[in-house]
Amino acid sequence: MSTAEETADGEPQPWAEVTPDAARRLLVAAVEAFAERGYHATTTRDIAGRAGMSPAALYIHYKTKEELLHRISRIGHEKALDILRTAAGREGSPAERLADAVSSFVRWHAGGRTTARVVQYELDSLGPDARAEIIALRRRVDAEVRTIIEDGVAAGDFDVPDVPGTTLAVLSLCIDVARWFNVTGPRTPEMVGDLYADLVLRMVGAGT
Amino acid sequence: MSTAEETADGEPQPWAEVTPDAARRLLVAAVEAFAERGYHATTTRDIAGRAGMSPAALYIHYKTKEELLHRISRIGHEKALDILRTAAGREGSPAERLADAVSSFVRWHAGGRTTARVVQYELDSLGPDARAEIIALRRRVDAEVRTIIEDGVAAGDFDVPDVPGTTLAVLSLCIDVARWFNVTGPRTPEMVGDLYADLVLRMVGAGT
DNA sequence: GGGCACTCTAAGCGCTCGCTCAGTATCGGG
DNA sequence: CCCGATACTGAGCGAGCGCTTAGAGTGCCC
Structure with missing residues (x-):
C-alpha cells in the first residue's frame, strides 16, 4: 500500500510526516x-x-488522548505558518502579498475545515505546556501578517491608523472561516479566498 | 436581597428575567x-x-444539563438580536447605522465575553431541536445586518459587490471577538468597537 | 397547630470514561 | 525451528459522569 500525498476523501494529506x-x-x-x-x-x-x-x-x-491533540495542533499551526510565510516572502507589492496571504490562508481554513477547526478551536483543551508552545507559534503567525501591513504603510500604499488592531482583525476574519464554512454550501474555498482578499485590501485602505 | 440589574463582578446582568x-x-x-x-x-x-x-x-x-445550555443560548441570542435591531432601527444614514450596529455588537461580545463565548461556540452541543431554534434566531441576526448594507447600496453610499458574502464577513468578524478578546489585555470593549466600526465601513466602501 | 407545597441534601445507581495489562499473532534473523 | 521484537486485542480497573430517590428543613394558609 503506497502512501500518496492525497487521498480520495477530499481532504489533502498534510499528515505524510506522521509514521508509522x-x-x-x-x-x-x-x-x-x-x-x-x-x-x-x-x-x-x-x-x-x-x-x-x-x-x-x-x-x-x-x-x-491529549498527545494526539497536541500533535495535531502543532502540525496544523506549522502548516498555517508555512502558508503565510510563503505568501509573505513572494515578490510583489505589499497589496499583492497581503491579498495572496489572505486568500491562501482562507483557502486552507475553508478547504481543510476539519483540521482547521481542531487547530483553531481546541487550544484550551491542551495542558499548560503544550498550550504555551502553540501560543508561541501563533505569535509568529501574527508577526507574519503584521510585517506585510507595516511594509504597506511604510511604502505609503496602505492607510492603517492601528496596525496591531488591524492585524488582529484580519487574522480573526480568516480564522473564523473555519467556524462557519460549510462544504455543502454555495461557496468554494477559492471564492471565499478571493472575497476576503478584496475585503482585507479595503480594510487597509489599498485602492484596487 | 434585592435583585439589581448589575452586580459587582463586572459582568452586566442580562439574567434578571430568570427566576427564582x-x-x-x-x-x-x-x-x-x-x-x-x-x-x-x-x-x-x-x-x-x-x-x-x-x-x-x-x-x-x-x-x-443541556436545558441549561439551551436557556443560556436562547437568552443570549435574543439579547444579541435586540442590540442589532436597536442599532438598525435608529435614524441616520446607512453608514451611521452600520457603524452603530457593529460597535455595539462588538462591545457586547467583548464586554460580556463569558456569555458570548457560550452563545457563539457551544451551538453544536445542543440537540437537534434546540439547535434548530437557535439557528432560526441567527438567521434573523444575519437579516438585520444585511438590510442595513442593502440600504447603503440602494442609497449609493456603499460599494459592495457581494452583499451576502460581506454580511457574513462582517458578522464573522464581530463574533470572533468573543474568541480572542482578553479582559486583562490592552484594549477596552469600546476601543475594539470603534476600531471595528471603522474597518467595517471601509469594507463596504463608505468614505469616512 | 397541622398539612402542604416548595426547596434542598445525602447517598448512590448505572454507565462510560481514559487507560492498563496479560496474552496472541506475525515475522525476520540465527 | 526456535527466538525475541513488534503490533495488536479482549477483558477489565478505578474513577467520575449525569441523573434519581428518599427524606429533611422551612414557610404559608387555614
Missing part, C-alpha cells in the same frame, strides 16, 4: 472526531473505531 | 463554567458547586 501508518490513521481519525464533536466529547474508543482498531491500540502509538 | 433566584445563580454559574472549560468538560457538580448548592439541586430547576 497505523499512527497516521489514528491521527486522521482523531482530527475527524475532534472536528465533529470537540475534544472533550470525543472518546478514545471512537477514535480507535474510526481507525479500524481496538481501543487499546491507540496507546501503543500515543501516550494519552 | 436559585435558578438564576445556577445559570450564571453554568455560563462561567461553560465559558471556561466548554460544555462537555463542565460537570453538573461543578455548576452546582459554583452556585453554592449540592449537585442534586440543579435538577429541581432544570431537567438536564
Whole structure:
C-alpha cells in the first residue's frame, strides 16, 4: 500500500510526516472526531473505531488522548505558518502579498475545515505546556501578517491608523472561516479566498 | 436581597428575567463554567458547586444539563438580536447605522465575553431541536445586518459587490471577538468597537 | 397547630470514561 | 525451528459522569 500525498476523501494529506501508518490513521481519525464533536466529547474508543482498531491500540502509538491533540495542533499551526510565510516572502507589492496571504490562508481554513477547526478551536483543551508552545507559534503567525501591513504603510500604499488592531482583525476574519464554512454550501474555498482578499485590501485602505 | 440589574463582578446582568433566584445563580454559574472549560468538560457538580448548592439541586430547576445550555443560548441570542435591531432601527444614514450596529455588537461580545463565548461556540452541543431554534434566531441576526448594507447600496453610499458574502464577513468578524478578546489585555470593549466600526465601513466602501 | 407545597441534601445507581495489562499473532534473523 | 521484537486485542480497573430517590428543613394558609 503506497502512501500518496492525497487521498480520495477530499481532504489533502498534510499528515505524510506522521509514521508509522497505523499512527497516521489514528491521527486522521482523531482530527475527524475532534472536528465533529470537540475534544472533550470525543472518546478514545471512537477514535480507535474510526481507525479500524481496538481501543487499546491507540496507546501503543500515543501516550494519552491529549498527545494526539497536541500533535495535531502543532502540525496544523506549522502548516498555517508555512502558508503565510510563503505568501509573505513572494515578490510583489505589499497589496499583492497581503491579498495572496489572505486568500491562501482562507483557502486552507475553508478547504481543510476539519483540521482547521481542531487547530483553531481546541487550544484550551491542551495542558499548560503544550498550550504555551502553540501560543508561541501563533505569535509568529501574527508577526507574519503584521510585517506585510507595516511594509504597506511604510511604502505609503496602505492607510492603517492601528496596525496591531488591524492585524488582529484580519487574522480573526480568516480564522473564523473555519467556524462557519460549510462544504455543502454555495461557496468554494477559492471564492471565499478571493472575497476576503478584496475585503482585507479595503480594510487597509489599498485602492484596487 | 434585592435583585439589581448589575452586580459587582463586572459582568452586566442580562439574567434578571430568570427566576427564582436559585435558578438564576445556577445559570450564571453554568455560563462561567461553560465559558471556561466548554460544555462537555463542565460537570453538573461543578455548576452546582459554583452556585453554592449540592449537585442534586440543579435538577429541581432544570431537567438536564443541556436545558441549561439551551436557556443560556436562547437568552443570549435574543439579547444579541435586540442590540442589532436597536442599532438598525435608529435614524441616520446607512453608514451611521452600520457603524452603530457593529460597535455595539462588538462591545457586547467583548464586554460580556463569558456569555458570548457560550452563545457563539457551544451551538453544536445542543440537540437537534434546540439547535434548530437557535439557528432560526441567527438567521434573523444575519437579516438585520444585511438590510442595513442593502440600504447603503440602494442609497449609493456603499460599494459592495457581494452583499451576502460581506454580511457574513462582517458578522464573522464581530463574533470572533468573543474568541480572542482578553479582559486583562490592552484594549477596552469600546476601543475594539470603534476600531471595528471603522474597518467595517471601509469594507463596504463608505468614505469616512 | 397541622398539612402542604416548595426547596434542598445525602447517598448512590448505572454507565462510560481514559487507560492498563496479560496474552496472541506475525515475522525476520540465527 | 526456535527466538525475541513488534503490533495488536479482549477483558477489565478505578474513577467520575449525569441523573434519581428518599427524606429533611422551612414557610404559608387555614
